[in-house]
Amino acid sequence: MTTAIIGTGNIGTAVARHLVDGGERVVLAAREESDATALATELGELASAASVEKAITDADVVVFAVWLDTLKDLIAQHADLLRGKVVVDPSNPVAQDADGRFVRTLPDGQSSGSVVAGLLPPEAHFVKAFGTLGAESLASEANRTPRAVLFYATDDDQAAAAIEGLITAAGFDPVKAGGVDAALRIETSGDLHQFGGLNGKVLDAGEARTALAAAA
Numbered sequence: 001m002t003t004a005i006i007g008t009g010n011i012g013t014a015v016a017r018h019l020v021d022g023g024e025r026v027v028l029a030a031r032e033e034s035d036a037t038a039l040a041t042e043l044g045e046l047a048s049a050a051s052v053e054k055a056i057t058d059a060d061v062v063v064f065a066v067w068l069d070t071l072k073d074l075i076a077q078h079a080d081l082l083r084g085k086v087v088v089d090p091s092n093p094v095a096q097d098a099d100g101r102f103v104r105t106l107p108d109g110q111s112s113g114s115v116v117a118g119l120l121p122p123e124a125h126f127v128k129a130f131g132t133l134g135a136e137s138l139a140s141e142a143n144r145t146p147r148a149v150l151f152y153a154t155d156d157d158q159a160a161a162a163i164e165g166l167i168t169a170a171g172f173d174p175v176k177a178g179g180v181d182a183a184l185r186i187e188t189s190g191d192l193h194q195f196g197g198l199n200g201k202v203l204d205a206g207e208a209r210t211a212l213a214a215a216a
């Protein structure tokens with residue numbers, strides 16, 4: 001299986017590094033192809049670099065590690081290529097204002113996962129994942145003991161199977177929060193997001209199941 005990672009910033013770099021460490025093949029794409037090439041060279045033979053179009057074409061799973069507005073643009077540009085792919089969305093509905101502060105870009109109660117899922121062709125297999133921890137914890141907490149949890153949300157069995165495998169390969173325990181209607185819970189300010197209701201805590205599997213049940 002090949003995973004395309006679009007965007008080589010905080011989240012894209014951490015996910016790519018962990019997947020390669022876990023033996024997964026990745027193809028990296030960035031706004032500047034030289035950025036993707038530099039990271040691929042650093043990560044070694046399981047990693048390669050390509051244009052966004054070729055990375056999506058060559059992959060089974062596509063992780064859009066970009067900001068929500070960019071993600072919407074990329075889906076509009078490449079919708080046809082996403083048919084049949086597992087599409088992974090780590091985005092939070094936030095952007096930086098003129099003072100550099102993060103502000104919510106969607107109305108309360110609307111998740112970026114529901115927006116992204118609604119833009120995809122029906123043949124895509126959507127899953128919300130890889131955005132439930134801050135980038136620093138995502139980079140540093142892989143393969144700890146006990147394993148840290150990454151929550152995911154999907155209505156799609158094929159997407160669930162793929163993301164369970166990738167989260168495990170990346171050195172975390174996958175825990176399903178629910179369907180796409182649970183995406184809000186695992187996005188920033190949600191009760192299951194590290195910097196929402198979890199107050200910075202990184203959960204293990206037992207703690208995650210308790211948190212899921214407590215809020216249900």
Ligand SMILES: NC(=O)c1ccc[n+]([C@@H]2O[C@H](COP(=O)([O-])OP(=O)(O)OC[C@H]3O[C@@H](n4cnc5c(N)ncnc54)[C@H](OP(=O)(O)O)[C@@H]3O)[C@@H](O)[C@H]2O)c1
Nearest residue numbers: 007008009010011030031065066067068091092131134135
């Ligand atoms: N940072 C966190 O703690 C965190 C936690 C959870 C979820 N998330 C979510 O994860 C996503 C990525 O966050 P991040 O912190 O990794 O952001 P980031 O560090 O700013 O990285 C975004 C990457 O997207 C690239 N990019 C921009 N336009 C592109 C295009 N058209 N094609 C391909 N790549 C493009 C950027 O390239 P350039 O640098 O060249 O513009 C950059 O490498 C966001 O949706 C965010 O809400 C972030």
